[in-house]
Amino acid sequence: MRPGAAAPWRDPDAAPFLRIEGLTKRFGGHAALDGIDLSIWRGEFFALLGGSGSGKSTLLRCLAGLATPDAGRILLDGQDMTGVPPHARPVNMMFQSYALFPHMDVARNIAYGLVQDGLPKPAIRARVEEMLALVRMEGFGARRPSDLSGGQRARVALARALAKRPKLLLLDEPLSALDKNLREATQFELMGIQGRTGTTFVIVTHDQEEAMTMATRLAVMDRGALVQVGTPAEVYEFPNSRFTAEFLGTANILEGVAEPGGIAVPSEPGLRIRHAGAAPQPPGARVAVALRPERMRIAPAPQDATHGENRVAGRVRDIAYLGDVFIVHVLTPGGAELRVSLHGATRSTERPVDWDDSVLLTWDAAATMVLPA
Incomplete structure (x- = not known):
């Protein structure tokens, strides 16, 4: 969540702007959406995050009216959208392909929906100029989509989607076709535009960094269900399941057994994990321990180094240099391969460890995430 941003979802008296209740959608015997309940507040930049087949795109299509749910309802600003056709909803959508008309110039692309609604020509011209200024493309109105870069086409598609001033804007993988640097720059442009308009955005993405960068909150989806909903920091720092810990970011997972005051890892004799803040587990309970590589x-370490409390001995199996970070893979005596991230404060020729080195991995109790096995 951006600094200083309100958090209406924490206010028990605040009414959600978009409320999804028991939404179910089946394709044959497969539940693409399995009783989704979700509340989104006015002005949020909300992300639906999940892999292929998780249900995120089906949910977006139901919000747009392009798919009809088998059960449940969608309430937008207090109005039930059940049975309301797509063109009659105060909702617009920015498609992954951008869907710009190649035979129309930028201005006519942006104006298309306004023309269909029968707005007077002076009002259309004024709105098009307003949208061009919003996406910082003044002077581009006469160009064709083929004359634009990928980032510029994305901004035109966004301008067209916002031209009708929808209450809710849906974005379907809008940046997936852009290269890494352009995608990152466009993410910040989208955040700025959303902040200036105050429009509620719901974006579908499989890109974890994209969701964490832009979203006020996000929902992790898997097999038609919501696994966890929260701010990016909440979901990353306090995952509620092994699936979330591994899907959002990278996590080393060790299987353990709860003991008084800690966790033993049977596959790594001598290793005892101390944690802070996790709910107490009954002795003998099987748990999963997640450790973020950067923590x-x-x-x-000497060749004969052994495991201890929050300490694992091992051998460096592989090293990857990514410019700003080293990724070190360490093989433990019990056969686990643990990944450690080292931010590059030194040059690539000054690695702190090398291939086949004996090493010790350590971490603080606060870095230990205890999850259901």
Whole structure:
């Protein structure tokens, strides 16, 4: 969540702007959506995050009216959208392909929906100029989509989607066709535009970094269900399941057994994991321990180094240099391969460890995430 942003979802008296209740959609015997309940507040930039087949695009299509749910309802600003056709909903959509008309110039693309609604020509011209200014493309109105870069086409598609001033804007993988640098720049442009308009945005993406960068809150989806909903920081720092911990970011997972005051890892004799803040587990309960690579420390160790409390001995199996970070893979005596991230404060020729080095991995109790097995 951006600094200073309100958090109406924490106010028990605040009414959600978009309320999804028991939404179910089946294709044959497969439940693409399995009783989804979700509330989104006015002015949010909300992300639906999940892999292929998770149901995120089906949910977006139901919101747009392009798919009809088998059960449940969608309430937008207090109005039940059940049975309301797509063109009559105060909702617009920015498609993954942008769907710009190649035979029309930028201005006519942006004006298309306004013309269909029968707005007077002076009002259309004024709105088109307003949209061009909003996406910082003044002077581009006479160009064709084929004359634009990928980022410019994305901004035109956004301008067209916002021209009718929808209450809700849906974005379907809008940046997937852009290269990495352009995608990152466009993410911040989208955030700025959403902030200036105050329009509620719901974006579908499979890109975890994209969702965490732009969203005030996000929902992780899997097999038609919501696995976890929260701010990016909440979901990343406090995942409620092994699936979420592994899907959002990277996590090392160790299988453990709860003991008084800690967790033992049977596959790694001598390793005892201390944690802070996790709910107490009854002795003997099987749990999963998740450790983020960036929260672990690595240091050279003697050949005979052993496991201890929040300490794992191992051997460097692989190293990847990514410019700003080293990724070190460490193989433990029990056969686990743990990943450690080291942000590059030194040059690539000054690695703190090397291939086949004996090393010790350590971490703080607060870095330990205890999850259901």
